[in-house]
Amino acid sequence: MMNYSPGPPPPPGTSAVSAAGLTVVRGPRTVLRSLDFTVPPGQITGLLGPSGCGKSTLMRSIVGTQAKVTGTLDVLDHPAGHPALRSRIGYVTQAPSVYDDLTVRQNLDYFAAILDPGRAAADRRHENVTSAIADVDLTTHADALAGNLSGGQRGRVSLAVALLGTPELLVLDEPTVGLDPVLRRDLWALFHHIAATRGATLLISSHVMDEAERCHRLLLMRQGEILADGTPESLRTRTGADTVEAAFLHLVDEANEGDARNEKEPTR
Ligand SMILES: Nc1ncnc2c1ncn2[C@@H]1O[C@H](COP(=O)(O)OP(=O)(O)OP(=O)(O)O)[C@@H](O)[C@H]1O
Numbered sequence: 001m002m003n004y005s006p007g008p009p010p011p012p013g014t015s016a017v018s019a020a021g022l023t024v025v026r027g028p029r030t031v032l033r034s035l036d037f038t039v040p041p042g043q044i045t046g047l048l049g050p051s052g053c054g055k056s057t058l059m060r061s062i063v064g065t066q067a068k069v070t071g072t073l074d075v076l077d078h079p080a081g082h083p084a085l086r087s088r089i090g091y092v093t094q095a096p097s098v099y100d101d102l103t104v105r106q107n108l109d110y111f112a113a114i115l116d117p118g119r120a121a122a123d124r125r126h127e128n129v130t131s132a133i134a135d136v137d138l139t140t141h142a143d144a145l146a147g148n149l150s151g152g153q154r155g156r157v158s159l160a161v162a163l164l165g166t167p168e169l170l171v172l173d174e175p176t177v178g179l180d181p182v183l184r185r186d187l188w189a190l191f192h193h194i195a196a197t198r199g200a201t202l203l204i205s206s207h208v209m210d211e212a213e214r215c216h217r218l219l220l221m222r223q224g225e226i227l228a229d230g231t232p233e234s235l236r237t238r239t240g241a242d243t244v245e246a247a248f249l250h251l252v253d254e255a256n257e258g259d260a261r262n263e264k265e266p267t268r
Pocket residue numbers: 026027028029031049050051052053054055056057058207
């Protein structure tokens with residue numbers, strides 16, 4: 001179902017995303033608090049943490065759609081939001097952005113025409129659209145109206161749109177929510193295939209901890225802060241836990257104890 005041609009390997013020692021002192025204020029609240037982290041190129045980095053911890057805000061900052069971002073945030077060697085990044089990043093939000101009154105193929109044809117316009121590119125567009133539909137396993141639904149698809153299928157149409165431009169960085173906000181176990185497994189296989197064959201970087205948010213085990217690296221978040229950053233293996237080893245879920249709970253308990261100690265200490 002997948003047919004990507006290999007991309008060039010990423011230059012060694014670089015980061016796809018690099019943040020220092022990244023802070024975001026939304027309304028009256030500081031929702032990201034001075035984050036320092038990097039996302040290595042050509043790998044799958046999982047962004048995990050409980051609902052409301054700031055995962056979507058962080059992703060929006062990286063793709064350049066978040067207001068009131070301060071600190072340093074570099075993406076593919078440009079400041080986040082730089083116009084040169086538009087065609088290099090694929091972003092899939094939690095709410096699928098598809099036209100309900102168009103079929104799956106028409107949705108993709110529309111976005112393909114924006115990305116790669118002109119009559120001369122018609123054959124290439126057709127090929128790219130067909131392979132993106134196959135990648136997300138919607139070939140048998142290509143002529144169905146998007147409005148008649150299930151939530152998970154609509155999400156996969158959005159993912160296919162993001163794949164059209166062969167982005168170097170794919171930012172996927174909870175792409176497997178509401179999907180059955182077989183589709184989740186197939187999507188994770190697709191993510192690994194994209195990283196391995198194209199050298200693309202994937203940043204994928206989830207609050208399903210078993211998905212953490214499928215990532216090369218993890219950023220664990222809690223209350224607008226990065227709680228831990230490392231491979232699943234290193235997080236398990238560091239905490240003496242058997243699973244990433246247990247490691248995460250251990251780290252949360254540790255952070256809560258630290259907070260409680262700080263609250264008890266008298267201010268001078
Ligand atoms: N417009 C706003 N004004 C004030 N606070 C906001 C606003 N939008 C979001 N927030 C707060 O920012 C925090 C981070 O939200 P965000 O959507 O980034 O979290 P999340 O980790 O992606 O959550 P989920 O997993 O539920 O999608 C939340 O506590 C939310 O209540």
